[in-house]
Amino acid sequence: MSVSDLTDSRAATNALLGALRRDGWRPHAVARFLWQAADRSARQAARRPRALGQITALHCLLLARAGQQRPGRGWVATSWTLAVVHLGLLEHRDRLSPADMLTLIRGNLPATSMGPSRWSGLLAITLDLTDGHLARNQGTVSPFGDYADSFADAAYWTWLTLSHEPSRAVRAAAIAAWALPVVTVTAIGIRRGTMPERPRPALLRPAAAMQGVVALRHFLRR
Structure with missing residues (x-):
């Protein structure tokens, strides 16, 4: 085979x-x-034509919301491409779950008018908690959802930090907290010749804490 x-x-x-x-x-x-x-x-x-149709329809709606602003359409097109090439991670499923859709929306916040708003970080955290709750309660946890969640976090929080966080110290701490677990796990997986595991929850706690710090600072800043 x-x-x-x-x-x-x-x-x-x-x-x-x-x-x-x-x-x-x-x-x-x-x-x-x-x-x-x-x-x-x-x-x-x-x-998986149903899942492909769902992804395409969702990203068409996001394109309509993106308009001419940056990062806009290029961001949405990249998101669509990454989602399509990872459809095999749905395993036995042939469609996206509501949790998967929320994850993709979170990852595309920078391309919408909501991205630069002061509520953006708090909205991203809310969507993150909601999609995880839905996936567990509806029994739709999958490798696709896990990796989409990781991509969405990395894309959104890196964008928010580099684009809207004025403190160099906070930017450096945030990027280090988010990048270090992913880079370490990926490097080990590639060296061993096996698919990398997601970072353990203990490794992700500093990243979650920095998300809260960046979101709160962005909300309080005029």
Whole structure:
């Protein structure tokens, strides 16, 4: 069975990373890895037309809200692309859950008029808590939701901090708290040739604390 036909996303990713590691990260191995990963992503998206339609409809609405402002349409287009290529992480499901939709909306806040507002950080935290609660209560927790949550957090909070946080010390502390767990876990996973696990909750506590600090400072600042 080829990698493209594997239904388990972790098994498929581990097979791709394992082959890349065995080939010593040579240029032809990297090219083959990218081709096989893209091929599998396209096949998995084609097998889930409902989810693909949901993602496209949601991002069309976000495009309408983005208008001409920055980062606007480019941000939404990137979000759509990342969501589509990760549809295989839905595993046995063929559609997005309400929690998944809220996660994608949170990740696209910078592209809407709500992004620069003083309420933006508090809204992002509320959406984050709500999508997690919905996913657990509705039994829709999935690798797609987990990784979409990580992407949304990284994208939104990095944007808010770099664009609207005036203190260099707070910016440095926030980026370090958010980037260090992800970079560390990803580096270990790639070195071992296996799909990286999400950072443990203990590693994410400083990141959550910095989100609260940045959100509160943004809310209180005129």
